[in-house]
Amino acid sequence: MDIAKREQRSFSHIESNDGLRGKISESLYRRQISDGQSSEVYQVEASISRSGQNTDQLACKRLYPEATRLQFIREYRILCSTNKHNHRNIVQFVAAFSFQENAISHHNFLFPLASGTLKQLFAGQIRPELTEMELESLWTQFEGLASAVSYLHEECKTAHRDLKASNILLYRDPELKNIIAKITDFGLATKLRSSESWVTNTAESRSAFQLGAPEMRKYETSAPVPVSTRMPENTFPSPSELQAADVWTLGCVFTLLLTFLVIGVSGEKEFRNAIRTTIGHTTTDQLDDGVQIKPEVLQWLSRLSRLNLRAKEISVLVKEMLATALQRPISIEWVQKPSRIDEWKHYVERKLDARIDWWPLAPPSLPCPQGYIRISWEWNKRCLYVDVLETQGIAYRRSCLPISQMPVNSAGLPLYGRRSGLTSSASQTQLTPSGFRPNNQQMHPPLRLSEQAPVAPQSNNSVMQQRSKEIYWCVDKVWTEPSQTLLQSSTQIHNDNALYKFLYQGYMQVQGWIGRMFSWKMCIDLNFVQFCRLSNNGDRVIRLATGLPPHALTNYEFHRFEPESVHMAIAAKQIVTGMYENTDFPDLAKENLQMVPQNIACPLGSQKGVEGWGMYAIHGYSLRKILYWIVAITVLGLVFVILWLSFVDKTDLQNAFVPAMFLSTMIFMGLAVPQVLGAA
Incomplete structure (x- = not known):
């Protein structure tokens, strides 16, 4: 056996001798479970452990004999790339191998055996049939499949090019009792910025072009399109065209999946009958008319929307996915x-x-x-x-x-x-996690917390579990020289509302009436910092570093998620927004409080040199405060003009405005210059 290292995996090439001739294929290809345009799939058993006592059911995908070794290696490399981060909704790639038998090369890929495909599900051919809980879990797979396509486009820089119901595998999760859909068959997949992996003029590519986005058929040399619209030879689609084509085909899959979930097994047949059209002597049930989506498909989606509330939400997205290429919400069009x-x-x-x-x-x-x-x-x-x-x-x-x-x-x-x-x-x-979500369909999903999050030591003592937790807030005092950073702390914070109130009141207390009246700045952001006391029994501190408490520091309790910089940025944005939000938040909400380091070994200590971790207010200019001062100075100038005209000279308008303008300018500059230079 000659094993060649390729990327992060290896595949094997086996030369069979006369004694083995015919035996490999007899044992390997006994039970065929499906076939396609370029390959056949067989169910096989494999021993993963060294002892060989435990076996796993695998699917062996065998390319047809006319497939070249170059095609085999190309698909192998694509699979290695897509499995780099083990996306939940991308099929797991187990191994690849090839062997020769009777002068015929057999190229094979191994994957975990699935319960079936979406196509088989729509036809009612999956056995045993899905339970009610498993059927219900299919509603969650819209997100997963769209996330997988996003992953292919953005991280793998790959377009699938052949998304269809038969290329979506279904796996049962016996523990959660749900179904997980996974994208498979990367035989036509191509890198977004490379033409080397572009495949055309094959049975598989012709099938993909026929079922794919209508604007892509001009790139298939054998496609039945007018010569005037056919692209010149050796012309390849742009990355945005490839992405848009995948969005189209995924929208077609979503349409069929919605139909099944709302109507059932008979849904696809009803759908095909509803969209069947006749042009001339040709009758077809394709989703497009050769240029764009058929109106009958949009009417069908509207019908599903009336039958099911969840379908109503998803169909809005699907209609956008099936729009013309320039209107589809592909990634490249989302940055305004x-x-x-x-x-x-x-x-x-x-x-x-x-x-x-x-x-x-x-x-x-x-x-x-x-x-x-x-x-x-x-x-x-x-x-x-x-x-x-x-x-x-x-x-x-x-x-x-x-x-x-x-x-x-x-x-x-x-x-x-x-x-x-x-x-x-x-x-x-x-x-987006759910593919390409429309403007009015926003969401703020929860995040899986890091398993490495530092938490308080567990105790069976209820008193220990109710102990105080101290939060620290560092604020720069304005209009002081040299600058001073003062520490605020509290142990009476049990929800987000209390956190916002503490931060806002603490900030205003440090600023004092001078800061509130004469400063044009306010807290517009915050950072998580390590600080140190500068004196005994004093509130002055100095920032030592930016970041969260390390994992080894167990006296700070909070939920951490990685990377740390993203944790800090998201928490800061939500907390600062909450500080100035007039709307009351739910009293029991602790979403942001749980992201803030809380000292469970409080109090911190009043000795010089004591270090702690908390939040630090970042100042920024407030247009509202600047406008207040402009209005106030303008009113003051007008009052001066009125007094001048009343008590000095009723006709000397010019001399009335000169000192008023001078006075206003000096006040404005006296406030502006120190703050712009950072001295206040």
């Missing part, structure tokens, strides 16, 4: 270009080297910086977003689960992206 006003706001912030709270104006829609990913979500009926490094954003995404797969008692946190998606500035693209 900033308006002229937004660009001006961004310019002002760059010049001041500080963030600005633009209320009462709308906050600017800023571009995602190069090399960053934008995570955005809906929280308390407000759209929030943070920009994090691309590597950290991708790592955060891998730690997330779709909403439907979350435990009930986990903390609610954003999953990923604007419209609940991830935006990458490198390609200006955006992904």
